[in-house]
Amino acid sequence: MAVRACGLIIYRRLQSAPSSKVTDSIEYLLLQTSYGTHHWTPPKGHVDPGEDDLQTAFRETQEEAGLQADQLTLIEGYKKELQYPVRGKPKTVIYWLAEMKDYNTEIKLSEEHQAFQWLKLDDACKFAEYEDMQATLKEVHQFLCAKE
Secondary structure, eight states, rough: OOEEEEEEEEEEEEOOTSSSSSGGGGHHHHHESSSTTTTEOOOOOEOTTOOHHHHHHHHHHHHOOOOGGEEHHHHHHHHEEEEEOOOOOOOOEEEEEEEESTTTTOOOOOOTTEEEEEEEOHHHOOOOOOSHHHHHHHHHHHHHHHOO
């Protein structure tokens, strides 16, 4: 049985001059784990009994980043499922996309993470070492730019 986890890819828009391109004004939230290889990832975690996937994504975001559901806008039309092995066992992670309503909302980390960064696409891809996460961030970025 595959381990199942869910999370949110969270972004915010810089309050920049109207002349700047949309692509330059988007930053993504990545958290650095305080365990293992200290990798960078969006907030995510395992599905608890009785929870649906989206409930898990919001709960984990609240636990790991201190963000409440009402501080985020879920973006319709984007959902990504990743599958990869972890310690020899299959893992499925489902991500939704959410925008911060207030650019300045404070991030409050749990003990599971030791740092966070708001990063533009190129830097976010450098921090996210895993190819599937890099590809997902690029896909999200294209999705957001196409919506403009």
